[in-house]
Amino acid sequence: MAIYSFWIFDRHLGNCIFDREWTLKSNQSSGTTNSKLNEDTAKLLYGMVFSLRSISQKLSGEGSHNEIRTISTGKYRAHILCTASGLWFVLLSDLKQEDLSHVLRYLYSEIYVKTVVHNWFSPVDFAESDSEKRGQGFRKIRNRNFLASVERFLGPMVN
Amino acid sequence: MAIQTILVINKSGGLVYQRDFIKTGAKLSSNEYLILAGTLQGVVAIASQVTPKALQISAKTGSKTANEPSQLIPYVGSLGAPAQNLSDMGSFMGQDFFNESFPSWNQSGLKHVTTDQLSMFLYQTLTGLKFVAISTQSTTNAMAVSIAENLLRKAYCLYADYVMKNPFHDPEMPIKCELFDTHLAELVGQL
Amino acid sequence: MLTEAWNFPKSFTFLLLKLQRASAKHNNTNLVLYRMSHKIINPSTSVAPANAAGSTGYDYTIGPQQTLPNTSAQSVASTLAGTRSVYHESLHPGAHGSHVSVAAYAFLFQEMVSQARNASKTVSEIELRLHRHGYHIGLRLLELLKFRSSVTPGSGRSFFHKAGGPAAATAGDAASGAGNASGAVGASGASSLGNAQDESLASNITTMKRRDLRLLEVLQFVHGPVWRYLFDRASDDLVKSSERENEYMIIDNTPSITRFISSTNVQCDFFVCGIIEGVLDLASFPCTVTAHSVPEDKFNRRVVFVIRFDQEVLEREALRF
Numbered sequence: 001m002a003i004y005s006f007w008i009f010d011r012h013l014g015n016c017i018f019d020r021e022w023t024l025k026s027n028q029s030s031g032t033t034n035s036k037l038n039e040d041t042a043k044l045l046y047g048m049v050f051s052l053r054s055i056s057q058k059l060s061g062e063g064s065h066n067e068i069r070t071i072s073t074g075k076y077r078a079h080i081l082c083t084a085s086g087l088w089f090v091l092l093s094d095l096k097q098e099d100l101s102h103v104l105r106y107l108y109s110e111i112y113v114k115t116v117v118h119n120w121f122s123p124v125d126f127a128e129s130d131s132e133k134r135g136q137g138f139r140k141i142r143n144r145n146f147l148a149s150v151e152r153f154l155g156p157m158v159n
Numbered sequence: 160m161a162i163q164t165i166l167v168i169n170k171s172g173g174l175v176y177q178r179d180f181i182k183t184g185a186k187l188s189s190n191e192y193l194i195l196a197g198t199l200q201g202v203v204a205i206a207s208q209v210t211p212k213a214l215q216i217s218a219k220t221g222s223k224t225a226n227e228p229s230q231l232i233p234y235v236g237s238l239g240a241p242a243q244n245l246s247d248m249g250s251f252m253g254q255d256f257f258n259e260s261f262p263s264w265n266q267s268g269l270k271h272v273t274t275d276q277l278s279m280f281l282y283q284t285l286t287g288l289k290f291v292a293i294s295t296q297s298t299t300n301a302m303a304v305s306i307a308e309n310l311l312r313k314a315y316c317l318y319a320d321y322v323m324k325n326p327f328h329d330p331e332m333p334i335k336c337e338l339f340d341t342h343l344a345e346l347v348g349q350l
Numbered sequence: 351m352l353t354e355a356w357n358f359p360k361s362f363t364f365l366l367l368k369l370q371r372a373s374a375k376h377n378n379t380n381l382v383l384y385r386m387s388h389k390i391i392n393p394s395t396s397v398a399p400a401n402a403a404g405s406t407g408y409d410y411t412i413g414p415q416q417t418l419p420n421t422s423a424q425s426v427a428s429t430l431a432g433t434r435s436v437y438h439e440s441l442h443p444g445a446h447g448s449h450v451s452v453a454a455y456a457f458l459f460q461e462m463v464s465q466a467r468n469a470s471k472t473v474s475e476i477e478l479r480l481h482r483h484g485y486h487i488g489l490r491l492l493e494l495l496k497f498r499s500s501v502t503p504g505s506g507r508s509f510f511h512k513a514g515g516p517a518a519a520t521a522g523d524a525a526s527g528a529g530n531a532s533g534a535v536g537a538s539g540a541s542s543l544g545n546a547q548d549e550s551l552a553s554n555i556t557t558m559k560r561r562d563l564r565l566l567e568v569l570q571f572v573h574g575p576v577w578r579y580l581f582d583r584a585s586d587d588l589v590k591s592s593e594r595e596n597e598y599m600i601i602d603n604t605p606s607i608t609r610f611i612s613s614t615n616v617q618c619d620f621f622v623c624g625i626i627e628g629v630l631d632l633a634s635f636p637c638t639v640t641a642h643s644v645p646e647d648k649f650n651r652r653v654v655f656v657i658r659f660d661q662e663v664l665e666r667e668a669l670r671f
Binding site: 022023048055058064073077 | 202216301
Binding site for chain 3: 320321324325326327335336337338339
């Protein structure tokens with residue numbers, strides 16, 4: 001089992017509200033959290049998912065719902081969960097992981113909902129004004145409980 | 160696994176071939192298919208940019224050996240019935256177009272997308288030509304992926320025979336070759 | 351997948367010759383094509399390059415020799431003498447030099463059709479050009495096949511090995527002559543070709559093969575040896591028209607040279623028509639040949655070559671001699 005990074009995008013077209021990337025397989029605490037350096041990667045990732053998502057919706061035809069699940073390349077696989085509220089959870093893993101949707105669902109329902117949504121001191125919408133929408137947002141989830149839970153849950157999967 | 164559509168995208172991202180094998184509810188206009196082809200072309204390039212840092216680091220430090228064997232795609236035999244007559248096989252002699260594992264030329268670009276209803280497979284050639292198959296089954300099974308790779312590689316063999324050797328085909332232009340149509344339909348039908 | 355050898359004809363050489371002539375105006379392309387041909391043909395054969403350093407690359411009695419042209423043979427042979435790379439291995443176990451890559455052939459023919467297409471305004475003009483290319487091949491083919499069938503396989507070998515006098519060169523059967531002569535000589539690996547070439551082969555032929563005088567004989571010749579030489583098999587049928595006295599039909603269920611060409615309104619088999627017409631014309635059976643696509647249930651690319659002989663041929667045929 002190997003996972004490489006975990007990303008959350010909010011509904012404001014490309015605002016990344018959380019990112020966590022592990023750079024060393026051997027070290028669970030390696031890598032970056034909510035890093036400025038990852039901004040460009042986040043935008044590319046968002047663009048890729050956005051494009052493929054629009055393709056899949058076109059292909060499914062009228063009326064039916066066709067959400068994207070995984071994107072694979074020769075080197076890694078991205079697992080995607082799109083929630084009804086417009087949040088995207090993206091998890092990058094190696095190619096051996098065929099389906100990690102249960103992991104994403106747990107991250108959403110058990111961790112995000114419990115530590116961010118149920119938390120009265122945390123904003124639900126991370127863009128506070130119009131100027132922070134459309135990929136211009138800079139606010140991230142800095143909630144200590146959330147960060148710790150993510151580490152605890154995903155850390156063992158890194159290597 | 161039933162193949163719904165096969166597309167061929169040329170190296171500049173233009174759609175040169177599109178064919179539906181199953182009638183589905185979604186009927187895209189030819190313009191939408193053109194957009195789809197262009198989008199895919201872009202996404203292929205983006206996908207390799209997004210490669211996680213962990214992989215970039217391990218590639219730099221030279222621990223490549225772990226990755227190499229997995230890049231060989233196993234040959235899936237008897238994909239469709241063997242040709243009755245050897246001369247039906249075009250320029251290849253033998254039962255099948257190829258009969259051994261082959262390396263993937265698409266090392267870090269987009270290969271495979273699954274959604275709730277469909278999966279889409281992408282085979283890229285050395286010249287930048289892309290073959291896309293859309294299947295009606297959503298699967299990330301490694302076996303299904305290698306079957307799809309084999310299928311598209313065969314489609315590429317057919318392309319090499321019946322499109323590139325046709326004097327009436329202009330390179331990079333939409334493919335209008337009856338023999339390519341029939342052989343591709345045969346290949347997909349045998350699946 | 352593109353360079354697989356296939357049981358395919360030696361007519362390649364002729365096609366090449368044609369293309370060269372056709373592009374004679376453009377000297378550069380001409381040269382490149384010729385060079386390329388050597389690169390394409392040579393690797394798929396099994397004759398050791400070291401032995402063949404002195405030969406010219408083409409021996410008119412047996413067909414293409416798998417050697418490099420004289421100019422480069424020395425250096426290449428010396429560099430490659432010790433190491434047999436994959437390029438010296440035949441891709442086809444029974445190739446023995448009598449086969450060429452179908453892919454190379456297809457690409458060459460494709461280029462020929464494109465050339466005819468670019469130079470023509472109408473469909474019939476394209477067909478006429480292809481026909482004309484084929485015609486000149488046909489003329490040469492008659493001479494060559496008759497000559498080769500006069501040299502029996504046995505005599506050919508003893509000649510090349512300088513072993514005693516010529517074997518009794520009985521006029522070989524035309525059907526076996528064309529295919530076997532080249533096969534046998536090629537198989538023996540024409541290793542001593544180089545030092546034997548200054549002697550004339552003519553001294554070795556006791557009886558020259560007669561040309562065919564009867565109409566059916568010459569049609570059989572086209573149906574059998576010519577077809578075998580070009581496509582490695584006899585044609586599928588030879589039929590006489592029931593409606594017209596002067597019409598005969600040669601039927602090919604799976605035409606080889608147009609196998610990759612999707613049917614268009616241009617009939618590329620007119621190239622083969624030209625070959626047939628050339629052969630028959632030189633044999634003094636003036637005629638016109640046309641190709642028609644007549645699909646049958648199993649063979650959807652079946653082609654019928656209709657041969658219409660001139661009236662004088664029928665009149666002569668009616669005479670007894």
